[in-house]
Each structure stands twice: as structure tokens, then as C-alpha cells.
Amino acid sequence: MKNTGLIVVTLLMLCFSCKEEKKEEVSEKQERPNIVFIMSDDHAYQAISAYGKGLNNTPNIDRIAKEGALFNRGFVTNSICAPSRAVLLTGKHSFVNGKVDNVSPFDWEQDNFAKALQKSGYQTAMIGKIHLDGLPQGFDYSNVLPGQGLYYSPEFIENGVKKTYPGYITQVTTDIALDWLENKREKDKPFLMMYHQKAPHRTWMPEIKYLTLMDSITFDPPANFFDNYERRPAAAKQEMSIFEDMDVVYDLKMLDKEGEIETKYRKYFQKKYDRMTEEQKVAWDAYYDPIIADFKSKNLQGKELAKWKYNRYMHDYLRTVQSVDDGVGEVLDYLKANGLEENTIVVYTSDQGFYLGEHGWFDKRFMYEESFRTPLLVKYPKEIKPGTVINELVQNIDFAPTFLDYAGIDISKDIQGESFRKLVKGEASEWRNAIYYTYYEFPGEHHVKRHHGVRTDRYKLIHFYYDIDQWELYDLEKDPSEMHNLYNDPAYVSVQEDMHKQLENMRTKYGDNDALDKQNLEHYLEVVKE
Ligand code: SGN
């Protein structure tokens, strides 16, 4: 009897521990966080209300910072689209992953973090702008834009098959994302969703519902809008000036029916306009026609014209941002309504920053703050305290290792970024004190010269090269707008020396050198010649 009792008890215990094990296994699986990586294109941090510039309201993007963390020093390694996306996927600098500019090919065969997540049991999706040729690898589902994408009646490539969707691109991209979350993924697996908007990329065509948004507001240009580029010859030679280079039809929508406003790029904008439905065109014209008439009647010149252009630009740019913000709201609401909020990491960022009139510019590419920086907001209720503010230097090479870290996957040694998981949790005791930058796409659109440089918390050293040999040094604490090049200033001799050392250290650390620069240059010149 005694023995039987013991056997029963032992069996019961065994059974119990068996159940416990199962429970743990399940809960461990559930604990692997989902990742929603939201990236927009050319979204300046200045146009996110959480950053406090006061230009616009982005309540949904702001929610990410309110419920999680706002990064004040988020940077890219190379301020241009396709290279930025290659860095994001690989965790490696451009000169290592090979995608140094928008024209060189991207090698999808190399490792990327989505492949690693997929291999470890994640469901993975890539939706929206990708700007890397070829079928995305590492994704169970992809529905991406060919090239830059189109604002109205956009084309997408769904798992390799091209189709056109009716409607407005930002909403279509959001709908595809929500459809994947709701109907396409395997719901028992953790997931990674890359949800990448085209907006607010040029040519800033707003959604019909936002045509009149902020219409009554006149924006004052930034203090350095009429910059004279003194002691900055590379900055003086770009072609990204709002006044000089913005096309009043192509960029600023002055497509008059009479065809009197003839500009270089008018015919390209006509094509974009023609993609709208009759109904959309009626609403579009009702808004723009009076502005066109007014513009014609005024015949603005000089500074008045520059300010007019700046305002036209800001209105359309900020309207396209509003649709992006709506999409973020829809995705956040979906996660909440479906019990996914607690265990999902949500990141909001852009492929780089953008100029909203600083130095008189639009576009990006330069290592100056507005384009070198990128917005970065992250929430993860399980680990990140609401209202966290991060001031350390974080860069887009850090995304891949961070996500691998959260997913519990080994970070391979050749990844160059660092996981910021501990940093954002408030645990990192040590963090880097300098970051490295490279830009290659010259000669090319917008005419920004090749350069590389280093930035520390306070200083920045830039070297422009190729058809120029120019150094720039900035004290960001005293001169946050980078108007005073301090290179060879006697008061900064030791800073300059130290920054040169830092630059050499960076190039050694990441494996960059003159031979690589030369190789990339030769390849680029070959491709652009064709
Ligand atoms: C297009 C734009 C440029 C922009 C590049 C790169 N011209 O060529 O203004 O700098 O993309 O942007 S457009 O007439 O086609 O709009 S990136 O974000 O893809 O790198």
C-alpha cells in the first residue's frame, strides 16, 4: 500500500513538472517580442512635435516617445535612402555592406537581421519603400514599392508580382500593413514588420483630405535661411537651395492650365498629376488654382519669392507628414486592440533627416546636423520607461544588433553597430563617444561633394574630397547651426588635433581607408557614365 502511494505521488509530481515545463516553453516563446519597425522617407526631426520645434502636430508619433523613449542624438552613417536601408538591414557601414550610394547594387545574399529573425522562428514582413533592387531576402511576405514610389495610384511589388493600387500611397501602405497583421501572418509566432512609408519624400503631394491643413499659417524661415556659406565652399556649391533649385511646378505645384508657367520639370509633374482620379483632380484644383492665380498676379522676386517658396514647400511637406502620423496611429491602435501592445517593440525613424529651410535648403546628404540626424522614438512597455530621453550618440548601424539582442539571437562579430537595448533600459554604463559618417554620391543630383567625418558629443570634423580638399570643424555647443567653420582657428588647435585622431580611430575601427574610397569612386563613375 505504502509503495503504491509513493508511486502515485511520484507519478503525479512527474506529471506536474511535465506540465510546468510545457507552460514555461510556451511562455518563453510568447516572451520573444514582436518588432514593428516604422520608417518614413526624408522625415526631418524638426517636423515631429515630440522634438519641440513647434512646426506641426504629430500626436501619434509622439505617443511612441510618451510611452517609451525619445532619442535626441539619433544619426545615420550616410544620409541617403538606399544606403541607409542597407545599413539598417546589415548593421554595417556602407563601405562594408557595399551599398555606398543610390546607384550601386545591393547584395541581398549577405546576412541581414531579418534573415536571422526568420531563421529563429519569427514571421517577417517588409512593406512599403525599400529602394533596394531585387526580391527582399529574409521576409516571409514582401509588398514593396518599385524605386521611389508614386503618391497617387501607387504601384507595389507583392512577393515579386507588380500591381497598382487605387488611392493614396501612405494610406495604401498602412492598409497593407494592417492586412498583414490581421490576415497574413501566422499568429502563433513572434513577428517583425517593417512598415516603410514613401512620404514625406519629394515631391510632397498631400493627401486630398489634408490639402488645406495649416493653410492659414505663415511659417518664418529658420534664422540661417539666407546663409552666405562663408568659409564653407562645399556648402556653397550644392544644388538644393529652395530659392535656386526648387521647381515651382514640379515641387511647388504651380501647374497652371494655361501652360504659362514653363519650368524644366513641369512635364514630370504633369505625369504625377495625371495619376489622380477625376474626383481627386477636382479637389486638387479647387485648392491649388487660386494659389496659382495669386502667384501669377504677384510676380514675386528675390527674398519675397524665396519666402513664398519656403512656405509653399512647408505646407505640402507637413501635410504629407500628417498622413504618415495617421498611419502610425492606426498601427498603434491595432496593436492595442489586439492585445499586442505589451510585447511589441515599436520604433519610429526616418531613412535620414532633411532640411526644412536651414542653410536655405531642402534635401539631405550633408553631414550637417539636420540631415545627419534622424528622428528616433522607441517604445517597449516591458523594458522602456515612459518618458525616457536618450542623449547618447546612437546610429542606424545599431538597429540590427539591437533587434537581435531583443530576440535573443547571437550578434555575429562582423556586425559593426551596438545593441542599444541596455542603454534605453537605463542600464548601460559605457557607450561610444564618437560616430563616423561617409557620403559618396558625387557628381550627382543636388551636387553634394564627397565627404566623411567624425562627430563627438560637442565637435564635428568634416573632410570634403575628390575635386576639393576642404576641412571643416564645428563647435556644436557654441554654434549648433554650423555657420562658423573653425578649422585652423588658433583657439581650436588642440580640439582640431584631437578630432583628427578621432577620425583616424574611426576609420581604423570600422575598416575604412583611402583605397576603399577610390574603389567606390571608380565604380560609381563607371555606373553613372552608362
Ligand atoms: C530623387 C529626388 C531627389 C532626392 C533623391 C534621393 N528627386 O531623385 O531630390 O535627393 O531622390 O532621395 S525626384 O525628382 O525624383 O523627386 S532618397 O531619399 O531616395 O535618397
Ligand code: CA
Ligand atoms: Ca530618403
